Amino acid sequence: MRSFAEISSSRNLLGKTLIQEPTFDRIIVVYRRASTKSKKERGIFVKHFKNIPMADMEIVLPEKKNPGLTPMDWVKFLISAVVGLVAVFSSLEMPSADWWVIFAVLSTVVGYIVKTYFTFQQNLAQYQNLITQSMYDKQLDSGKGTLLHLCDDVIQQEVKEVILSFFILMEQGKATRQDLDHWCEELIKEEFGEECDFDVDDAVNKLEKLGIVSR
Structure with a gap:
């Protein structure tokens, strides 16, 4: 959230109130430029940004409009x-x-x-x-750097899912997929205060491929 002070309503003209504006921690923009008669090939552009307030979303777009005469x-x-x-x-x-x-x-x-x-x-x-x-x-980055960052995030996410599933199985012993999914989601909510839809199928498949668990 981006916070800033602003003059309040007519009931308190000289006072100030704190306004919070939603801010995107990370934004990845993927776009293609419009093709022309002379240049029909269109490359894909990827850019990675940080801390973008919702009101300033236009600055990350490829076709920003300059203000005209008011x-x-x-x-x-x-x-x-x-x-x-x-x-x-x-x-x-x-x-x-x-x-x-x-x-x-x-x-x-x-x-x-x-x-x-x-x-x-x-x-x-x-x-x-x-x-x-x-x-x-x-x-933050653009092009191949952003793609490598995305790949690294995906790998980290999958590793965390596998570790969390293995930890729950170590604690609880045998479990069905439904129970494992429920326990993983409960642990995430309890420790981090976040609700999520845990991808239990992908985690279990990786554990089986590694030979760590079996049905």
Whole structure:
């Protein structure tokens, strides 16, 4: 869980409340890029990430969308254009129109629009740098390294299942598959507080292949 403080509701504007956000401890992303007419072969990409908050899931996706101009930015542009046009037409309707005043008004409006646009571009560059840095910090591995990690996890999981089954049989003696499955699940729940569906068939088959147990 990722925790952070946030201003609470109107009943306590100056107070703070602690909010917990679900966080994925490990995420593996598998994807293929869309094929094109010139390049029809599509390789499979595998990437491994750590500590990804649910709200930040988009940063691990291959096709991240960069933010565009917000409605408020367009409102600023529109208001600036309207105010500038009104000021220009008002100046033109005067008996002696001062072209320097019109030029000054237009320069101010254009300058404000350009400033708003470049401010957006600067914020976009900062956002992209933040995403790149976050990806670098949270990516554990990719490609063959991730596949080797998965294979190692699978092997460890199967070894643990075999050891746990053998331990229960040493403690209880003879047992049916149903009883062994139940006792293994109960031990895991008692020791680790986790409920699981123990793969007793795979564990027993491996014990039989090793010659440790027999029917």
